[in-house]
Amino acid sequence: MIDTPLTIKANIMKSIRSFFYEHNFQEVMTPSLVQSVPLEPTLSYFSTFWNSCGQKKPLYLTASPESTLKKFLASEKKNCFSIAPSFRNVEEANVTHMPEFLLLEWYEVNKTYRDEIERTDELIQYIQQKNPHYIRMPQSKSISMIPMSTLWKRHVGITFESLMKEKDMITFAQKKGYETRNATWEQLFNQIFLNEIEPHIGMDPYYITEFPAKISPLCKPNEKNPHLADRFELYSLGMEIANGNTENTNKEQIKTVFEKEQTNRKRKGEKAPNIDNDFLHALDSLRTTNFAGVGLGIDRLIMALTGITDIRTLNPFF
Amino acid sequence: MAMISTADFKKGMFIVFKNEPHQIVEFQHVNPGKGSAFVRTRLKSLKIGKVQEFTYKSGENVEELPVETHEMQYLYPEGEGFVFMDNQNFEQVTVASVLIGDFVKYLKPNETYQILLHEEEAVGIRLPKKVRLLVTEAPDGGARGNTVGGATKTVVVETGAVVSVPLFIKQGELIAIDPETNSYLERSN
Numbered sequence: 001m002i003d004t005p006l007t008i009k010a011n012i013m014k015s016i017r018s019f020f021y022e023h024n025f026q027e028v029m030t031p032s033l034v035q036s037v038p039l040e041p042t043l044s045y046f047s048t049f050w051n052s053c054g055q056k057k058p059l060y061l062t063a064s065p066e067s068t069l070k071k072f073l074a075s076e077k078k079n080c081f082s083i084a085p086s087f088r089n090v091e092e093a094n095v096t097h098m099p100e101f102l103l104l105e106w107y108e109v110n111k112t113y114r115d116e117i118e119r120t121d122e123l124i125q126y127i128q129q130k131n132p133h134y135i136r137m138p139q140s141k142s143i144s145m146i147p148m149s150t151l152w153k154r155h156v157g158i159t160f161e162s163l164m165k166e167k168d169m170i171t172f173a174q175k176k177g178y179e180t181r182n183a184t185w186e187q188l189f190n191q192i193f194l195n196e197i198e199p200h201i202g203m204d205p206y207y208i209t210e211f212p213a214k215i216s217p218l219c220k221p222n223e224k225n226p227h228l229a230d231r232f233e234l235y236s237l238g239m240e241i242a243n244g245n246t247e248n249t250n251k252e253q254i255k256t257v258f259e260k261e262q263t264n265r266k267r268k269g270e271k272a273p274n275i276d277n278d279f280l281h282a283l284d285s286l287r288t289t290n291f292a293g294v295g296l297g298i299d300r301l302i303m304a305l306t307g308i309t310d311i312r313t314l315n316p317f318f
Numbered sequence: 319m320a321m322i323s324t325a326d327f328k329k330g331m332f333i334v335f336k337n338e339p340h341q342i343v344e345f346q347h348v349n350p351g352k353g354s355a356f357v358r359t360r361l362k363s364l365k366i367g368k369v370q371e372f373t374y375k376s377g378e379n380v381e382e383l384p385v386e387t388h389e390m391q392y393l394y395p396e397g398e399g400f401v402f403m404d405n406q407n408f409e410q411v412t413v414a415s416v417l418i419g420d421f422v423k424y425l426k427p428n429e430t431y432q433i434l435l436h437e438e439e440a441v442g443i444r445l446p447k448k449v450r451l452l453v454t455e456a457p458d459g460g461a462r463g464n465t466v467g468g469a470t471k472t473v474v475v476e477t478g479a480v481v482s483v484p485l486f487i488k489q490g491e492l493i494a495i496d497p498e499t500n501s502y503l504e505r506s507n
Binding site: 040041043044097183190191193 | 347348351352355356357372373376378379
């Protein structure tokens with residue numbers, strides 16, 4: 001008997017939970033409705049109003065359980081995880097995007113992003129062992145790692161390190177025929193990545209490591225090379241599945257990012273959520289703690305493992 | 319020069335890409351992890367028919383090719399294209415084979431079609447929802463294999479296209495076909 005997509009999803013989620021319970025992570029049930037959200041420049045949020053005591057209080061749907069988990073970590077320095085409905089106000093639903101999706105996110109104390117690459121490998125192998133009938137993704141001991149710089153050198157012909165200055169990136173992009181008016185460094189970096197590197201990533205699983213710190217505000221900059229972040233992304237079947245990093249606890253740095261983004265949104269006439277001071281406070285109390293975490297798209301992981309090609313197959317009731 | 323943004327994209331729209339006219343075959347929005355929004359497109363070159371992918375920044379400005387629809391009669395093939403004549407002003411235009419693509423198998427001389435022109439040059443043909451063609455060869459009798467509902471047989475129509483139709487269709491009948499899927503729609507007598 002062939003299991004349906006929803007049964008497959010339930011079984012894999014069960015394996016994910018067992019994995020973290022077996023490794024003594026505490027599960028945290030994080031709220032979906034929150035009073036403020038991390039003002040990351042590229043996240044667009046759903047917002048609503050709470051008719052609380054005759055007042056209209058603005059509330060948001062979380063884009064990830066990150067801020068709640070970090071607040072939990074600040075109060076109880078325990079390895080923790082959450083499987084949380086996460087919401088992003090995306091332009092359209094398609095094979096790899098939906099406005100609501102399940103994010104698995106976990107944090108470990110006294111670990112770095114390299115430990116989390118291993119942890120991700122372990123999780124995937126565990127799921128494969130517990131669900132051998134579903135698995136299409138090749139079972140391998142561990143998945144290879146490629147630094148972002150190598151991908152640039154190989155497919156773009158230049159290392160992005162030589163383009164760290166805004167004007168250098170703009171000049172380079174212009175020469176390649178990209179539109180650069182009003183474009184940010186992050187947009188051009190990602191546009192070049194999507195056009196010239198991603199098509200060559202292929203279907204095999206890879207960890208891409210060493211992202212520019214410039215576009216990774218919540219990640220700890222690498223000590224030896226501070227323009228690089230201690231960050232990785234897991235790709236499989238050409239899709240980004242997970243994003244992990246050693247965490248940045250520099251409250252002032254992150255506060256500046258949020259303030260800049262708030263100003264930016266107000267200037268564009270967009271809604272600008274209040275800065276989550278509890279989150280900043282939590283980061284500050286974690287400043288002497290070394291910890292790392294991963295956010296992983298459960299639906300996309302299931303797609304990569306089983307060969308299901310459309311995320312909507314796993315979310316038929318939307 | 320008509321500038322539009324990616325927010326205005328529609329399937330089938332004509333734009334300038336790398337200084338050449340292209341048609342948007344399809345597009346979807348993508349959000350790389352913790353990155354801003356992008357629009358991944360598949361663009362067909364009007365010059366060489368090749369389809370390639372390109373990812374735009376969401377909101378980026380793109381030059382739209384203003385295109386007019388003309389009712390034109392198909393006359394005959396010529397070289398690497400097909401000659402059509404405008405029903406209103408009798409001007410003739412050659413539409414390159416790459417722009418007709420698979421529709422060539424439904425082209426019937428003296429039939430009127432909607433030809434898309436940009437500054438008097440053909441950039442494409444708007445596929446009709448159905449084409450009406452005569453069945454010229456139809457085998458009698460049933461289809462091979464089991465016949466649980468929807469039994470079909472293949473026939474040839476006047477333009478040479480081969481279509482699967484229900485068993486009751488005979489030679490000499492007019493049928494309507496969906497040119498996008500090459501599927502039988504109905505009898506058309």
